[in-house]
Amino acid sequence: MVRALRESVLPYVGTWLATFRSCWALRMEFLISIVVAFLIAVIMRSLWLAIHSASETVQTAFTDREMVSYVVMSQIINLARIGHTNRRIVYGAMSRIARGQVAMDLIRPQVFQLTRYAEWLAVFTFDALVVGLPLWLVFRLVGWIPNPASPVHGILFIVSLAAAWLVMSGIHYLIVVIAFRSTNVFGIQMARVALQEVLGGSLIPIALLPGALLAIASVLPFQALVFTPVWIYLGRFSGADLARALLVQWGWAALLAVAGMLIWAYVRPRVVVFGG
Amino acid sequence: MEETVRVSGLSKTYRAERRRPGRFGWLRSFLTPEYVDIQALEDLSFEVLPGEIVGLLGPNGAGKSTTIKILAGIILPTGGGVSVLGRDPHKQRIENAREIGAVFGQRSHLIFDLPPIDSFGLLRHVYAIGKDDYDRQMALLTSLLGLDDLLLQSVRTLSLGQRMRCEIAAAFLHRPRLVYLDEPTIGLDIEAKHAIGRFLTEISHEQNTTVILSTHDLSDVERVCPRVVLIDKGRLAFDGDLGYLLEHHARERSIQVDLPSSGADELISGLRRDWPGLRYEQFEGRFVVSRVPDRDAVTEVTRVLLSTDGVRNLRVAEPRLEDVIVNAFRSGFPDG
Amino acid sequence: MNIPAIVRLYLHGVLTQIKVPAQYRGDTWVAIVSILIWRGLRVGFIGIAFSFIADLGGWTVWEVVLMWANSLFAEFLVNSVAAFVSQADLYFYQGRMDYARIRPVPVMVFASVEQMRPEFLLSAIFFAIVGAVASINLGLFSSPLSIVLLGLAVASAALLWFGIMLFMSSGAAWLSRARVLKFGVWSFDEHAKYPLDILPFPLQVGLTVIPYAFTSYYPISLALRPETHIWPGILSLPVGLAVAAISLFMYGKASSHYDSLGSADPT
Ligand SMILES: Nc1ncnc2c1ncn2[C@@H]1O[C@H](COP(=O)(O)OP(=O)(O)O)[C@@H](O)[C@H]1O
Ligand SMILES: [Mg+2]
Numbered sequence: 002m003v004r005a006l007r008e009s010v011l012p013y014v015g016t017w018l019a020t021f022r023s024c025w026a027l028r029m030e031f032l033i034s035i036v037v038a039f040l041i042a043v044i045m046r047s048l049w050l051a052i053h054s055a056s057e058t059v060q061t062a063f064t065d066r067e068m069v070s071y072v073v074m075s076q077i078i079n080l081a082r083i084g085h086t087n088r089r090i091v092y093g094a095m096s097r098i099a100r101g102q103v104a105m106d107l108i109r110p111q112v113f114q115l116t117r118y119a120e121w122l123a124v125f126t127f128d129a130l131v132v133g134l135p136l137w138l139v140f141r142l143v144g145w146i147p148n149p150a151s152p153v154h155g156i157l158f159i160v161s162l163a164a165a166w167l168v169m170s171g172i173h174y175l176i177v178v179i180a181f182r183s184t185n186v187f188g189i190q191m192a193r194v195a196l197q198e199v200l201g202g203s204l205i206p207i208a209l210l211p212g213a214l215l216a217i218a219s220v221l222p223f224q225a226l227v228f229t230p231v232w233i234y235l236g237r238f239s240g241a242d243l244a245r246a247l248l249v250q251w252g253w254a255a256l257l258a259v260a261g262m263l264i265w266a267y268v269r270p271r272v273v274v275f276g277g
Numbered sequence: 278m279e280e281t282v283r284v285s286g287l288s289k290t291y292r293a294e295r296r297r298p299g300r301f302g303w304l305r306s307f308l309t310p311e312y313v314d315i316q317a318l319e320d321l322s323f324e325v326l327p328g329e330i331v332g333l334l335g336p337n338g339a340g341k342s343t344t345i346k347i348l349a350g351i352i353l354p355t356g357g358g359v360s361v362l363g364r365d366p367h368k369q370r371i372e373n374a375r376e377i378g379a380v381f382g383q384r385s386h387l388i389f390d391l392p393p394i395d396s397f398g399l400l401r402h403v404y405a406i407g408k409d410d411y412d413r414q415m416a417l418l419t420s421l422l423g424l425d426d427l428l429l430q431s432v433r434t435l436s437l438g439q440r441m442r443c444e445i446a447a448a449f450l451h452r453p454r455l456v457y458l459d460e461p462t463i464g465l466d467i468e469a470k471h472a473i474g475r476f477l478t479e480i481s482h483e484q485n486t487t488v489i490l491s492t493h494d495l496s497d498v499e500r501v502c503p504r505v506v507l508i509d510k511g512r513l514a515f516d517g518d519l520g521y522l523l524e525h526h527a528r529e530r531s532i533q534v535d536l537p538s539s540g541a542d543e544l545i546s547g548l549r550r551d552w553p554g555l556r557y558e559q560f561e562g563r564f565v566v567s568r569v570p571d572r573d574a575v576t577e578v579t580r581v582l583l584s585t586d587g588v589r590n591l592r593v594a595e596p597r598l599e600d601v602i603v604n605a606f607r608s609g610f611p612d613g
Numbered sequence: 614m615n616i617p618a619i620v621r622l623y624l625h626g627v628l629t630q631i632k633v634p635a636q637y638r639g640d641t642w643v644a645i646v647s648i649l650i651w652r653g654l655r656v657g658f659i660g661i662a663f664s665f666i667a668d669l670g671g672w673t674v675w676e677v678v679l680m681w682a683n684s685l686f687a688e689f690l691v692n693s694v695a696a697f698v699s700q701a702d703l704y705f706y707q708g709r710m711d712y713a714r715i716r717p718v719p720v721m722v723f724a725s726v727e728q729m730r731p732e733f734l735l736s737a738i739f740f741a742i743v744g745a746v747a748s749i750n751l752g753l754f755s756s757p758l759s760i761v762l763l764g765l766a767v768a769s770a771a772l773l774w775f776g777i778m779l780f781m782s783s784g785a786a787w788l789s790r791a792r793v794l795k796f797g798v799w800s801f802d803e804h805a806k807y808p809l810d811i812l813p814f815p816l817q818v819g820l821t822v823i824p825y826a827f828t829s830y831y832p833i834s835l836a837l838r839p840e841t842h843i844w845p846g847i848l849s850l851p852v853g854l855a856v857a858a859i860s861l862f863m864y865g866k867a868s869s870h871y872d873s874l875g876s877a878d879p880t
Contacts, residue, residue, distance in 0.1 A: 036797065037797045037800050037801045041800075043812075043813065044807065044812060047807075047811050047812045047816075048811060051666075056665035059665050189643060189644065190647075192646075192651050195652075195654040196650070199655075199657065204658055209661075211661060346873050349711075349714070349715050350715070351710070351714045352872055352873050371717050371719075374716055377715060378715075379715050381711055381712070391629070391632055391636065395632055398629065399726070402626075403622060403723065404717060431636065
């Protein structure tokens with residue numbers, strides 16, 4: 002029993018470790034990520050401060066401090082940035098498929114989906130440690146962001162961040178699985194990034210979206226990526242709202258994982274492994 | 278007759294960065310890089326005449342690709358010089374490029390997502406080939422290489438052998454006077470290798486194309502290249518007739534057999550008496566690998582072995598390139 | 614090689630590359646729609662931001678849109694007709710140079726034809742339209758001076774993008790990390806096109822030195838308000854020329870040091 006469990010878990014731990022190490026080899030990329038994320042946070046702060054000072058609508062939604070906290074925090078945990086590196090992995094998976102190397106994955110005694118999730122978890126943890134945490138410290142010291150609203154909010158923020166990551170991976174996985182059928186997914190990928198930035202809350206606080214877009218955003222999974230965790234961190238959700246937000250997030254995570262499984266089961270027998 | 282290719286005293290030293298050892302080696306290497314010199318070619322000279330098919334032979338790392346890249350004008354030598362069709366291929370790169378073609382075995386010049394015909398169409402404009410010339414050459418290449426069924430099939434769905442035939446066609450599209458093929462047979466099976474060999478012989482005969490074919494496999498050049506240039510560690514080991522090379526430096530063959538359980542010792546001592554130059558090794562008492570001193574003796578030894586009771590699984594192996602090189606160096610250079 | 618032949622080669626290159634997406638009928642439509650969503654949403658973002666305010670640090674919505682569109686149009690234009698500049702590292706690092714150098718055309722021309730991507734062309738057209746709409750709304754096409762200044766803005770931005778991209782991708786010949794820098798630039802890129810004067814001073818200096826601001830803010834503010842915003846917009850073209858020249862010099866250096874790769878398969 003224990004042995005069977007170990008044997009079924011160990012390969013994924015191995016995948017996680019191997020990917021984590023390869024992230025270390027790409028550390029320069031993460032360093033650049035820090036710089037770029039820092040600069041974008043500074044620019045977004047200026048932009049939104051300028052908007053804030055000129056708009057009463059925005060002023061009623063946020064104080065200027067809150068505005069800054071939201072914008073900076075949303076850049077720190079911006080899964081589109083993490084997605085930037087993640088994207089490399091998605092592209093990697095896609096080009097493996099296009100070039101037929103995916104055959105190597107298919108003969109391994111591992112579940113394809115779990116292997117991908119394990120890879121992406123490694124990238125996510127690496128990015129959180131190497132990019133997210135230092136940025137958080139810097140901006141915390143400068144005083145642009147506060148501590149979590151309360152210890153409970155801090156813990157729930159982590160729970161929510163985990164769900165955000167699962168949602169992100171679910172979306173990535175759908176793209177990879179689609180790539181099995183159609184080999185040209187560049188556009189879909191770009192559209193995802195744009196949707197994620199506009200509807201996920203890293204460019205605009207969801208609460209400020211105009212009515213129609215707000216309606217769209219609330220039925221799509223993207224808001225689970227950035228908006229929900231930041232909102233929890235800042236303590237703007239409480240009571241029933243908080244529970245509901247977390248439930249929606251985890252619901253999306255599960256739904257996307259199941260959808261990935263089903264689509265994979267459908268696509269798998271039709272996979273063409275291209276020329277030798 | 279003016280030679281097509283002249284290589285004189287060619288040498289090439291690469292400078293490669295070496296990572297320092299240790300945990301923070303990458304950082305120290307980043308700040309103060311350390312370089313090592315790699316001598317890829319050393320005083321290499323040979324000439325190729327128009328219409329010749331020359332095999333550039335050598336083990337991995339011998340400097341074959343380096344030689345071809347210098348000849349194609351892709352990189353510069355550190356010493357010596359080359360002249361290709363009377364030009365310096367690096368200085369007069371564009372003029373040179375018009376008249377040469379190349380296949381680099383590990384790379385592709387076909388657009389991966391499209392059928393080969395589209396890559397050919399693009400190359401037609403790159404080389405500014407007229408419509409009639411293009412059609413005529415296409416027809417010839419299609420029939421010689423058997424491309425009919427492949428032209429409209431997406432490259433990514435081709436097998437390696439099929440793709441290589443298309444790569445080769447792409448190199449001959451503009452009727453080059455000289456074509457370099459750098460290890461085009463890597464990974465191909467015997468049948469595909471023979472098809473390529475036959476094609477090269479035919480096209481060279483038909484259009485008087487000069488061909489330089491590099492490989493690390495002796496059997497690739499048999500029946501294709503009357504002449505070989507053998508290099509090892511960047512130096513010339515042999516330059517001349519392939520028949521001469523095989524006759525003088527590849528005389529040794531090895532014969533492998535399963536010996537009978539009884540009488541093996543008498544058999545071996547009998548063989549050693551009749552052919553004193555014969556060497557042998559015995560693996561686990563089952564295999565005897567004998568090295569037979571010359572080609573004529575092979576037949577004789579084989580006959581004796583086959584007529585002995587209990588001998589099974591007889592196999593005569595081709596000479597190994599490494600042995601040929603050792604031999605060629607040991608006996609010095611033939612004159613011509 | 615003469616100019617008509619190069620043009621023919623280019624046109625044929627575009628036709629050939631368009632066949633690639635055409636291979637995948639279904640998702641080509643998806644891709645086109647997706648690219649439009651991608652681009653549309655980024656422009657839409659400006660629209661949303663401006664739904665709260667009348668002006669951003671004194672700049673109207675169309676003015677900001679024009680700054681964006683100018684830089685992005687130039688960038689995609691360069692990426693579609695001179696795709697090589699952003700891909701030079703593939704040539705230096707992944708051995709594509711070998712085949713490029715045996716062609717009887719300049720390496721840059723061959724590689725640009727080879728690297729041409731229809732989606733870049735599509736994006737360039739998209740931003741040309743956005744820029745034109747903004748210019749019409751701003752009444753720029755009614756004054757000859759504005760038209761000239763707008764033309765200068767496009768030209769300087771194109772030169773700058775040519776230079777910036779070539780500089781970084783040919784830096785790959787020395788610095789194996791240049792690819793990483795390139796990724797950084799790509800992701801930073803779209804955020805560096807807002808009116809410079811709303812940013813903190815150090816960033817303003819930074820974006821002037823790494824001459825991003827010369828692709829959008831400086832030349833466009835000159836075209837919009839020639840009376841008050843002469844400096845440093847007037848320098849855009851010389852800066853563009855200088856950056857392009859420096860990058861060509863870098864490329865030449867890198868190119869003359871090119872030693873190809875060993876025989877191991879790079880893929
Ligand atoms: N670009 C390069 N940089 C550094 N060393 C190289 C490079 N290309 C080849 N070499 C070295 O030069 C030697 C000869 O290589 P090559 O010409 O590729 O051999 P071959 O094609 O015969 O296998 C090898 O030791 C190889 O490691
Ligand atoms: Mg080689």
